[in-house]
Amino acid sequence: MLILVLVLGIGSMVSTSASEGPASTSEEVTASARQTFRRLSVVYASGSTAPELVAKLNGALELIQEAYYERLKGDEASALTLEEQARMLVEEVTSEIPVAQRRAQNESMIHTAIVILSIPVVVAISALVFFSSLRAWRWYEKIRFFEMRIIEKKKEVD
Amino acid sequence: MRRRKKWTKSRDLQYLVAFVVVATLVTSGIAYGILHPPSSERFFAMWILGSEGLAEHYYPDDDPNLGIGEEVDWTLGVYNHMGSIQYVVVRVKLLNSTIAGPDEVSGTPSPVSPILEFTRVLADNETWSIPFGWRIESLSSKDSNMVLTALSINQVPFNGQLVSAVSGFNYRFVFELWFYDGGSGDLAFSWRSDSFSHSVWTQMWFNATATD
Numbered sequence A: 001m002l003i004l005v006l007v008l009g010i011g012s013m014v015s016t017s018a019s020e021g022p023a024s025t026s027e028e029v030t031a032s033a034r035q036t037f038r039r040l041s042v043v044y045a046s047g048s049t050a051p052e053l054v055a056k057l058n059g060a061l062e063l064i065q066e067a068y069y070e071r072l073k074g075d076e077a078s079a080l081t082l083e084e085q086a087r088m089l090v091e092e093v094t095s096e097i098p099v100a101q102r103r104a105q106n107e108s109m110i111h112t113a114i115v116i117l118s119i120p121v122v123v124a125i126s127a128l129v130f131f132s133s134l135r136a137w138r139w140y141e142k143i144r145f146f147e148m149r150i151i152e153k154k155k156e157v158d
Numbered sequence B: 001m002r003r004r005k006k007w008t009k010s011r012d013l014q015y016l017v018a019f020v021v022v023a024t025l026v027t028s029g030i031a032y033g034i035l036h037p038p039s040s041e042r043f044f045a046m047w048i049l050g051s052e053g054l055a056e057h058y059y060p061d062d063d064p065n066l067g068i069g070e071e072v073d074w075t076l077g078v079y080n081h082m083g084s085i086q087y088v089v090v091r092v093k094l095l096n097s098t099i100a101g102p103d104e105v106s107g108t109p110s111p112v113s114p115i116l117e118f119t120r121v122l123a124d125n126e127t128w129s130i131p132f133g134w135r136i137e138s139l140s141s142k143d144s145n146m147v148l149t150a151l152s153i154n155q156v157p158f159n160g161q162l163v164s165a166v167s168g169f170n171y172r173f174v175f176e177l178w179f180y181d182g183g184s185g186d187l188a189f190s191w192r193s194d195s196f197s198h199s200v201w202t203q204m205w206f207n208a209t210a211t212d
Helices: A002-045 A051-073 A076-157 B002-035
Strands: B043-049 B072-081 B086-096 B116-122 B127-142 B145-153 B156-166 B171-181 B186-188 B190-193 B196-199 B201-206
Touching (some): A051 A076, A051 B116, A076 B002, B043 B086, B043 B201
Antiparallel strands (some): B086 B116
């Protein structure tokens, strides 16, 4: 009797964990997708983009959705396969985030450097143009001054 | 003559210094604007389009009194203008006229559990179109109420006591837009901006009165 109770007890525990298994797998994949998104948003917040990682993460989210549909249709095996594929995609994205983050930092640094360095360059070029224009104007004034003097001299001679 | 020339040169130098100062200030201002662009108004938008991708012909023959097996084709649209990448979830809920819907003022969602969710990561300024084709598979009558017992959404069956309505009038699909809030580490239905609560949801009403 005791053995029977033990066997039934273990059996019910196994069946309970089996029925909870898929739900927890689905929730785990969803939770890890959200964590991955959180890290991905840091890359975007630094002004960079990683569309290939976003596409992969969206692919994983679609697989989770399809797994949910399959589970509603009663196809547990397909649901588990899809969730496993989704989990692998999420892991792939997670592993590629550090590279994207480094690239984002580099891009951000280069962008800032270009903008800051462009300040003296723009100022120097515009100052050169301004000074050249000023010199040209002075030269023009000088020519006009000599022209007037020539005319005045001609008038004096006449 | 030489004195005049010297005077002109020193005046030009003064002009040049003034120009350089002004040009530096203007260019620095522009550079600051490029590095720290002003934030525009943050919002999400969501809409539903009919079978032809327009804001019309939502039901077969434009009749919201649906029979069993009648196919309804909608397209949901979501637009992200939050100024950053967003993890968005569209929660589909089935309600009647007496069940509380979302409250825009308090920013609370409908208390009903969603029957379906659509999830996607949206870049800033990105639009997402979601096909939403559905039909009623079965209805049952209980006293004066009609109970929706089976639906098919995007070829996926949904069974059970989904929702009931008096005489089969005024069922509604409510579509709520949720997003991942990094602060709380969970999905959120509303966000605060300019000390106001903002939330995005939309709904479509229909009747289902005939059981065959």
